Amino acid sequence: MNTMLRKALRKYNRLRRKLDKVLLGNDGDEYEAELEKFLARRPCWTNGQVAQVTQPKLTSSILKLVSTIVVNATTGKFVAKDKFKLKKDGGICSYLGGNFRAWFLNGDGKTKTEDPITKQTLRCHQLRQSSVNCPIITELGGEAKAETTLSELSSLMEKQKYGESGPLLVNGYTNIFYVRDQNGMLRTVDVDWYDLGWCVGASSVGGPDGWFGGCQVFSRNSVLESSESSAPAQA
Numbered sequence: 001m002n003t004m005l006r007k008a009l010r011k012y013n014r015l016r017r018k019l020d021k022v023l024l025g026n027d028g029d030e031y032e033a034e035l036e037k038f039l040a041r042r043p044c045w046t047n048g049q050v051a052q053v054t055q056p057k058l059t060s061s062i063l064k065l066v067s068t069i070v071v072n073a074t075t076g077k078f079v080a081k082d083k084f085k086l087k088k089d090g091g092i093c094s095y096l097g098g099n100f101r102a103w104f105l106n107g108d109g110k111t112k113t114e115d116p117i118t119k120q121t122l123r124c125h126q127l128r129q130s131s132v133n134c135p136i137i138t139e140l141g142g143e144a145k146a147e148t149t150l151s152e153l154s155s156l157m158e159k160q161k162y163g164e165s166g167p168l169l170v171n172g173y174t175n176i177f178y179v180r181d182q183n184g185m186l187r188t189v190d191v192d193w194y195d196l197g198w199c200v201g202a203s204s205v206g207g208p209d210g211w212f213g214g215c216q217v218f219s220r221n222s223v224l225e226s227s228e229s230s231a232p233a234q235a
Contacts, residue, residue, distance in 0.1 A: 029098070036097045036201045040174045040190050042209050063125040063139050063217060069167045071120045071152045078151040080112040080182075081105050087197050092161040094197025100189065103181035103202055104150065112182040114151050122152060124167055125217045132210040133188055137178065140219045143186055146178045148220050153177050153189065156218075157198050167218075169193070174215040178205065 023031055037044040084105060085091025096105070104112040127136070140146040160166045168175045170193035177189045181202075188207075192199045203209055 032098060036095075036199075037209065039095075039194055039199055040192055040201060040211075042174075042211065060128075061139065062128050062131050062135060064128055065123060066126050066216075067124045067167065069122045069124060069156070069218075071117075071122055071155050073119045074116045074151060076116060078114040078116075078149075078154070080114075080150050083150070083154045084200060092157060092198055093200055094195040095199040095201075097199075097201030099187075100200050100202040103183075103185070103187055104179075104189075110182055112150060114149050117149065117151055120152060120220055122148065122156075122167075123219050125219070127211055127213050127215045127217060129213045130210055132208065133178075133205045136176075136211075136217055137205065140217070143178070146219045147186065148177045148179055148218055150179055150189075152220070153179065153191065153218075157191065160193075161198075163193050163196065169216055174211060176211060176215060176217045178219070 019035075023035075025031075034044040083091075084093060084096060084100075086093050086096060125140075137143060137146045156166070156168050160168050160170065163170050168191065172192065172194075175191040177191070178186055179189045181187050186205050188203045188205050190201045190203070
């Protein structure tokens, strides 16, 4: 093993041990929440003072429609806990956030289920600038038009389960979906490719945390019209 590689591995191991120590410590929940924000390229460790991305005055569209994706119909009931699993449990996820587990996977003793869907067309938008959720949802035409499903999200993730290029970003930027949880509350679900697997988190739609320009937003029925040709992709 060459010297540079040995040094890099030692540095990585030191950082990993530090991370394990804080996550397993008394403040582990706080560190996990902030780490989830960091991995999604969102502001973290703000102590509640600058918790939101500064929202500039909107003078034009904050979303750019870049493509449409056809998601095939399903025939059986979708059960979230059967699809969103860690790699060590036979799934394709390297991380499942605490909020996502509580709101979609067995929180309150139940898991999110969805009925079969017909063939759907999702729309993929790129954020032109930083924004919190509410202006994004407004531009999409409201909650009813912004809402997608876990079934559709799972289909896209499965098509890129090895980090292949496709509709979902795998370059460190976040893919944003708006999905109702097991109690019918609309939540923000964020998906990133990290550590050779999908990292899935969730947050409140009305929360102060925002998203950086360059992230992608997916919707099922958008009022936006593309100014550019966008070739449909199958999922």
